[in-house]
Amino acid sequence: MTDNSLRSVTVERTSTGHFVATNARGGSVSFGTGAAGDTEFTPVELLLAALGGCTAVDVDIATTRHAEPTSFTVAVRGTKVDDDLGNRLTDLAVTFHVAFPDGEGAERARAILPRAVRTSHDRLCTVSRTVETGTPVTATIADA
Structure with missing residues (x-):
């Protein structure tokens, strides 16, 4: 490392x-x-913010090379459940609401938006990639 x-x-x-x-x-x-x-x-809301924020950063960088959005909002939701696996979130969803003004650069930004979202989700966003791959978490007590 x-x-x-x-x-x-x-x-x-x-x-x-x-x-x-x-x-x-x-x-x-x-x-x-x-x-x-x-x-x-809450910690759960911070997790949701991290999921949306991570992909938002990637998408923002990719699209604003071509045009500044007139609006850029990411809605993130999940359902809290308590079952045999314990407390957790299911049905996580990240939904982009992005608009660009008229113009050639904006047309390019609109055209690459779906690919930017997909690439962030599939490869770039460390947060969603970590959640989806199910990385183990260890909890310890120092000096124990």
Whole structure:
């Protein structure tokens, strides 16, 4: 593994049910349990945002080489189930709503949009590729 391949965040508890994740570059995002009255994202919502965001970044880079979109929204959904396999999401779906203005560059952006979405999903997006391949997760306690 090279230094460029490692990805990491640190999650710190800030109060009961509230946490902050910080990346190696110093960026942070707060999240919590989703208790009544809280507006913070839950971990599941962050996962959905990561699924949509990963593909959105790829598609944005590919299409905006040709034209700036007039609108660009990605809707991500999943159904939470609790069955013999435990709590998990099923029926994950990422849906793009993208529009471009008139013009030659915009025609090219519209033409490559389906391929950009497909290529991101099938090869480029680390988040959806990780979810779909079912990468094992280990949980340990330091110094135990």
